[in-house]
Amino acid sequence: xxxxxxxxxxxxxxxxxxxxxxxxxxxxxxxxxxxxxxxxxxxxxxxxxxxxxxxxxxxxxxxxxxxxxxxxxxxxxxxxxxxxxxxxxxxxxxxxxxxxxxxxxxxxxxxxxxxxxxxxxxxxxxxxxxxxxxxxxxxxxxxxxxxxxxxxxxxxxxxxxxxxxxxxxxxxxxxxxxxxxxxxxxxxxxxxxxxxxxxxxxxxxxxxxxxxxxxxxxxxxxxxxxxxxxxxxxxxxxxxxxxxxxxxxxxxxxxxxxxxxxxxxxxxxxxx
Numbered sequence: 001x002x003x004x005x006x007x008x009x010x011x012x013x014x015x016x017x018x019x020x021x022x023x024x025x026x027x028x029x030x031x032x033x034x035x036x037x038x039x040x041x042x043x044x045x046x047x048x049x050x051x052x053x054x055x056x057x058x059x060x061x062x063x064x065x066x067x068x069x070x071x072x073x074x075x076x077x078x079x080x081x082x083x084x085x086x087x088x089x090x091x092x093x094x095x096x097x098x099x100x101x102x103x104x105x106x107x108x109x110x111x112x113x114x115x116x117x118x119x120x121x122x123x124x125x126x127x128x129x130x131x132x133x134x135x136x137x138x139x140x141x142x143x144x145x146x147x148x149x150x151x152x153x154x155x156x157x158x159x160x161x162x163x164x165x166x167x168x169x170x171x172x173x174x175x176x177x178x179x180x181x182x183x184x185x186x187x188x189x190x191x192x193x194x195x196x197x198x199x200x201x202x203x204x205x206x207x208x209x210x211x212x213x214x215x216x217x218x219x220x221x222x223x224x225x226x227x228x229x230x231x232x233x234x235x236x237x238x239x240x241x242x243x244x245x246x247x248x249x250x251x252x253x254x255x256x257x258x259x260x261x262x263x264x265x266x267x268x269x270x271x272x
Contacts, residue, residue, distance in 0.1 A: 006229075006237060008265050009042030009071040010035040011205065011244035015254040016049060024254070026051035029062050034255050038262025042071035044108065044242050047095045054094075056101040071240040072106040072203060073099060074147070079111050079129040080122070092133055099142050106203055106240075107137045107144040108177055113154035122155050127168050134174035145175045145203040150182040150214075157186040166197045175202030180223050181209045181246065191228050204232070204241045217247035218261045219268065229269050 012031050015024040024031070028050050035043045043063075045053075053059045063070060075095050077088050084092075099105050109130055134144035146169060148156035155161060166176055176197055180190035182205075194201065208221030215221070229241070243261045250257040 005239075006232060007041045007069075007071070007240050008039075008262075008269075009044060009069070009240050009242045010038065010040045010258055010261070011044045011074070011242050012046055012049065013074075014245045014250045014258055016046060017246065017251050018254070021049055025049065028053045031258075032062055032066050032068050034258050035262075036066035036068050038259045039266050040068070040243070040258075040262050042069040042240055042242070044072045044074055044240075044244075045070075046074045046076055047091060047098075048076070054098060056098055059098075060101070070102045070105040071242060072108045072145070074108045074110050075133070076110045076112050078114055079126055080114055082125060084129055084132065092136065096137050096140055096142060099137070100140050103141075105142075107134070107142050108147050108203060109133060109144055109174070110147045110149065111154070111156060113149060113151045113156075115153045116155055119155050119161075123161060123164050126155065127165060130165075130174055131170055134170075138173050143175065143202060144173065145177040147177040147179060147203075147205065148182060148186075149179065150185040157182070159186070159188050161186075162188070162193065162197075166200060169200060171200055176200035177203040177205055179205035179207065179244070180225075180228060181205070181207030181215055181221075181244075184209045184223060185211075185214055190223060191231060194228070194231070198235065201237065201239070203239050204237070206241055206243045207246050215246040215248075217249050217257065218243065218245055219264045220247065225269060 137144045150157040178194045183190040183193050208216040208218045208223050210216035210221040245257050245261050
């Protein structure tokens with residue numbers, strides 16, 4: 001059996017994919033219900049896409065109703081300017097204030113991709129912004145984790161990007177969220193990359209990939225979830241594994257995809 005310290009949850013981006021969030025806006029409560037039906041134990045919302053559940057009292061009640069934990073909140077910002085903008089400061093502070101009401105939940109830091117121009121300068125700048133934001137969260141007892149992504153216009157997608165960003169990440173203030181689908185989409189081996197930066201891992205995202213052109217329904221692609229989960233078990237990983245399915249099916253059928261993923265995890269990973 002998988003150790004009790006590893007918990008599986010769902011990411012709301014599976015619902016966000018349709019019309020860039022317009023279709024399912026304001027429906028985080030429904031996503032929590034489906035997450036529970038799927039057998040997951042936690043959920044990771046996107047900070048600006050929580051509707052009326054950005055109110056901590058309402059969020060606590062809805063989570064408790066379905067026995068779901070707040071695993072993390074994804075703070076997705078552009079961080080394109082040399083200094084953090086006033087809007088980015090405000091969104092960061094609001095997200096940290098919300099997380100303070102949920103001890104143990106993590107701040108997942110995601111840069112919204114906007115091109116690979118001036119990549120060396122912008123990677124250095126991003127690292128500074130990650131450290132500044134994570135330090136602010138740490139002052140309130142909130143752990144942070146950096147989540148690279150792999151669109152072609154992202155500066156966090158290649159092995160060179162990883163070597164600079166993860167190699168320069170200060171583990172005293174910020175960990176790393178390996179997203180196995182983004183890692184393989186960026187041309188790297190997920191397990192080998194996770195082993196290389198093992199000491200930074202404090203959160204994990206699972207999505208499948210088949211290269212046609214990118215992501216696949218969980219269990220239908222080429223990611224070795226069993227091998228990766230076995231390794232996480234061996235190193236006694238104690239955090240969340242969050243399923244963030246971006247297969248084509250998720251665009252029109254996010255509920256069914258989330259239910260599928262929960263069943264797939266239960267049938268293929270829980271018994272490891």
